[in-house]
Amino acid sequence: MPRTEELETSRIIEFQVPLPVDVDAFQVGHRYTVAEVSKQETGGGEGVEIIVNEPAEASLAAGKPEQKCQYTHKVIYLATKVPAFIRMLAPSGSFEVHEWCWNAHPTIGTLYRNTNWKDAFFIEITTVNKPGNADIENVHNLTGQRLAKRELDKIDIVNDSIDPADYKEEYDPKKYDHGALNENWQESS
Numbered sequence: 001m002p003r004t005e006e007l008e009t010s011r012i013i014e015f016q017v018p019l020p021v022d023v024d025a026f027q028v029g030h031r032y033t034v035a036e037v038s039k040q041e042t043g044g045g046e047g048v049e050i051i052v053n054e055p056a057e058a059s060l061a062a063g064k065p066e067q068k069c070q071y072t073h074k075v076i077y078l079a080t081k082v083p084a085f086i087r088m089l090a091p092s093g094s095f096e097v098h099e100w101c102w103n104a105h106p107t108i109g110t111l112y113r114n115t116n117w118k119d120a121f122f123i124e125i126t127t128v129n130k131p132g133n134a135d136i137e138n139v140h141n142l143t144g145q146r147l148a149k150r151e152l153d154k155i156d157i158v159n160d161s162i163d164p165a166d167y168k169e170e171y172d173p174k175k176y177d178h179g180a181l182n183e184n185w186q187e188s189s
Contacts, residue, residue, distance in 0.1 A: 012146060012149050013150070013151045013152075013153060014150055014152050015155055016139075016152065016154045018132075018133045018156075020181060023106050023131055041076075046078070046079065046080050048074050048075070049075045050072065050074050054070075054071055055071070056102065060104055060126065069102045070101075072099070072101045073101075075098055075099075078096070078097060079095040091116060093114075093115065098115060107127065107129075108129075111125075156186070157181075158174060158182070158183065173185075
């Protein structure tokens with residue numbers, strides 16, 4: 001994954017999300033979820049356009065060798081998600097976000113950028129899927145200033161609160177068909 005220059009204003013946020021499935025099962029679920037969300041959000045000139053989807057080789061971390069991956073370039077059209085008065089003020093293309101993704105499971109590198117903003121704003125995500133229960137202290141092997149700058153957010157899919165507008169009963173892990181999870185699920189998974 002091409003590395004972007006880190007800015008002084010950049011933030012490093014690590015989300016730890018333990019799941020009650022192994023890494024290979026997560027890969028299947030991840031692929032399904034990406035496809036399903038893309039399908040749900042696409043239509044009427046909005047949503048996700050896949051520009052490129054092909055096998056490739058890339059380095060997903062500085063100093064690491066290239067490895068085989070699935071490379072995708074998508075454009076996400078968001079204009080209808082923004083109030084009309086803001087759309088009228090914004091330049092053309094302001095609500096088009098490009099996503100470049102290098103999926104070398106269990107590591108995935110993703111870069112989001114709006115081409116109008118050039119290098120002024122971007123989001124770079126490195127996802128590492130590891131077995132265990134979010135007990136890896138420094139999964140990205142950060143050092144020095146980057147490690148000191150890191151913010152850590154541990155997410156509990158059962159016990160953390162969720163906005164009622166985002167709640168969908170069919171996705172509630174406490175009502176999961178394959179075995180509902182209780183409040184102590186991390187200790188027993």
